[in-house]
Amino acid sequence: MPTYEYRPVDPNRSCDHCRSGFEVVQRMTEPGLTVCPQCKNPISRVLFAPTVVIKGSPVTETDRKIKEYEKEGKWSHAAELADKEAEKTKREDLKIRALENYKKAGYNFDKYDT
Numbered sequence: 001m002p003t004y005e006y007r008p009v010d011p012n013r014s015c016d017h018c019r020s021g022f023e024v025v026q027r028m029t030e031p032g033l034t035v036c037p038q039c040k041n042p043i044s045r046v047l048f049a050p051t052v053v054i055k056g057s058p059v060t061e062t063d064r065k066i067k068e069y070e071k072e073g074k075w076s077h078a079a080e081l082a083d084k085e086a087e088k089t090k091r092e093d094l095k096i097r098a099l100e101n102y103k104k105a106g107y108n109f110d111k112y113d114t
Contacts, residue, residue, distance in 0.1 A: 001025050001026065001027055001028075002025070002026065002028060003023050003024070003025050003026075004023065004024050004025075004026055004032065004045055004046075005021055005022070005023050005045070005046040005048075006018065006021060006022055006023075006024065006033055006036075006043045006044065006045055006046065007021040007043060007044060007046055008036065008041055008042070008043050009041070009042040009043060009044055010041065010042070013039075013041050014036065014039065014041055015036060015038050015039035015041070017036060017037070017038045017039065018036040018038070018039065018041065018043055021046065032045045033045070060085075062081065062085045065081060066078045066081050066082050066085075066094075066097070066101075069081065070101065075101045075102070075104040075105035075106075076101070076102070076105040076107075078097075078101045079098045079099075079100075079101035079102040079104075079105055079107075080098075082094045082095075082097045082098035082101060083095070083098040083102075086098055
């Protein structure tokens with residue numbers, strides 16, 4: 001159940017309970033409070049913007065498929081998919097991941113260095 005915060009409409013006419021605001025756990029279907037439960041003075045619900053925290057880049061369907069291949073030990077499949085996606089999106093993390101998966105699949109890139 002959500003927690004709602006209430007504050008007095010007129011802080012000068014409020015009691016100790018509602019003066020600095022108070023919280024009430026209510027069902028979403030319950031009507032909001034309109035008066036302080038103690039002093040009966042008018043109160044209003046405080047509205048907050050929803051908090052959204054996104055850390056890192058969002059996981060794509062391709063990222064999920066690469067991880068699935070890695071989990072199954074299908075290193076060459078994972079490498080190829082990561083390589084193609086890195087070319088399309090220019091994501092450096094996928095280029096590194098592709099190289100790591102190619103190495104796990106048995107490809108030796110050291111002999112190709114000049």
